[in-house]
Amino acid sequence: MKRLLFLTIIVVFLVYLAPIGFHFYQNGHPAEQEIHTVQNVENPSDSQALDGQNANKTADDADAAQAADEKTAEKQAPDAAASEKDTSPALRVSVNGRVREMSLEEYVAGAVAAEMPASFPDEALKAQAVAARTYAVYKQSLGRDEKHPDAVVCDDYTHCAAFVDLKNDAEELWGNKAEAWTKKIRAAAEKTAGKIVTYHDAPIAAVFHAAAAKQTEAAVSVWGADVPYLESVSSAGDDACPEYDSEVTLRAEEFRQLLLKKYPDINLTGLPKTWFTEVQSSEAGGVTSCKVGGIAMKGTEVRELLQLNSTHFTISTTDSTITFRTQGYGHGVGMSQYGAKHMAEDGKTFTEILEHYYTGTKVSDLAA
Numbered sequence: 001m002k003r004l005l006f007l008t009i010i011v012v013f014l015v016y017l018a019p020i021g022f023h024f025y026q027n028g029h030p031a032e033q034e035i036h037t038v039q040n041v042e043n044p045s046d047s048q049a050l051d052g053q054n055a056n057k058t059a060d061d062a063d064a065a066q067a068a069d070e071k072t073a074e075k076q077a078p079d080a081a082a083s084e085k086d087t088s089p090a091l092r093v094s095v096n097g098r099v100r101e102m103s104l105e106e107y108v109a110g111a112v113a114a115e116m117p118a119s120f121p122d123e124a125l126k127a128q129a130v131a132a133r134t135y136a137v138y139k140q141s142l143g144r145d146e147k148h149p150d151a152v153v154c155d156d157y158t159h160c161a162a163f164v165d166l167k168n169d170a171e172e173l174w175g176n177k178a179e180a181w182t183k184k185i186r187a188a189a190e191k192t193a194g195k196i197v198t199y200h201d202a203p204i205a206a207v208f209h210a211a212a213a214k215q216t217e218a219a220v221s222v223w224g225a226d227v228p229y230l231e232s233v234s235s236a237g238d239d240a241c242p243e244y245d246s247e248v249t250l251r252a253e254e255f256r257q258l259l260l261k262k263y264p265d266i267n268l269t270g271l272p273k274t275w276f277t278e279v280q281s282s283e284a285g286g287v288t289s290c291k292v293g294g295i296a297m298k299g300t301e302v303r304e305l306l307q308l309n310s311t312h313f314t315i316s317t318t319d320s321t322i323t324f325r326t327q328g329y330g331h332g333v334g335m336s337q338y339g340a341k342h343m344a345e346d347g348k349t350f351t352e353i354l355e356h357y358y359t360g361t362k363v364s365d366l367a368a
């Protein structure tokens with residue numbers, strides 16, 4: 001029963017909250033703020049913020065990614081194994097709404113390409129590869145997915161993880177760097193082939209995000225579910241994320257109308273400074289809950305309503321405006337991709353990176 005509840009909570013947050021950061025491959029999420037680009041695991045709000053603006057991506061890259069996105073639907077090459085040495089199990093992946101069968105390792109390489117800039121250091125890319133592989137294996141362990149019952153994972157980063165078809169779309173994605181980046185990404189997958197992150201011998205929900213705010217959030221603070229390996233841990237180097245500091249300012253009337261749509265009975269009269277009360281924060285500094293015009297809301301709800309980059313926000317008001325300033329990018333739970341980059345640059349291995357961000361876990365070999 002407890003396990004069922006836990007799985008339900010995990011699925012709910014993966015669907016609605018998870019995405020993390022990068023997804024530079026996917027463009028144009030009007031609901032979110034047109035910011036994202038890199039590539040990462042799940043969360044709608046997260047990703048747009050970085051697209052196209054990542055320090056590692058050029059404008060040409062972004063254009064290429066968009067072109068690739070538009071063309072992928074017509075290009076379906078046979079999905080052979082990535083290489084003759086690839087004997088990994090087959091995985092059913094929903095790509096652009098069509099189910100394709102490919103090897104697990106081919107999937108991992110495509111997910112890394114879509115979720116993390118290829119310019120990141122090797123050990124960070126390897127950590128990302130293990131996280132993507134772990135996530136697929138974890139999803140498989142959950143059984144049928146209601147959203148895509150015929151596939152284990154899909155390429156919607158707001159649900160599973162973004163995915164790029166490296167065989168067909170690398171050139172459109174990376175232009176003249178296609179060969180070098182493809183080689184680098186494939187190496188990250190191959191050098192970690194068959195490795196997953198486990199907690200008590202079971203694959204974990206290896207969630208990640210673009211950048212924490214110096215400390216990751218515990219799952220319980222963001223999603224309300226206490227997950228032993230998703231605790232709050234220190235995270236250095238997050239501020240290298242181009243969207244680390246961000247702000248959203250709304251006119252008071254604009255804010256009032258937005259909230260009235262969802263809460264017709266909300267009381268937003270008087271000055272804006274009286275509208276926000278009982279702001280509660282997590283140990284990592286993210287807003288867990290607050291009251292807005294007398295209505296209790298979770299930090300994640302405020303983030304979603306206002307399309308903030310993270311729940312790590314402060315609120316400041318004037319008589320006619322409200323400003324939300326955020327730090328970090330994504331839900332803040334699990335591995336920080338910029339944190340992974342920082343650790344890799346600091347000489348840490350992918351195993352050290354993963355075991356740092358996923359408390360009490362270890363990197364194990366997938367059982368044959």
Ligand SMILES: [Zn+2]
Binds near residue numbers: 148153155156
């Ligand atoms: Zn999915």
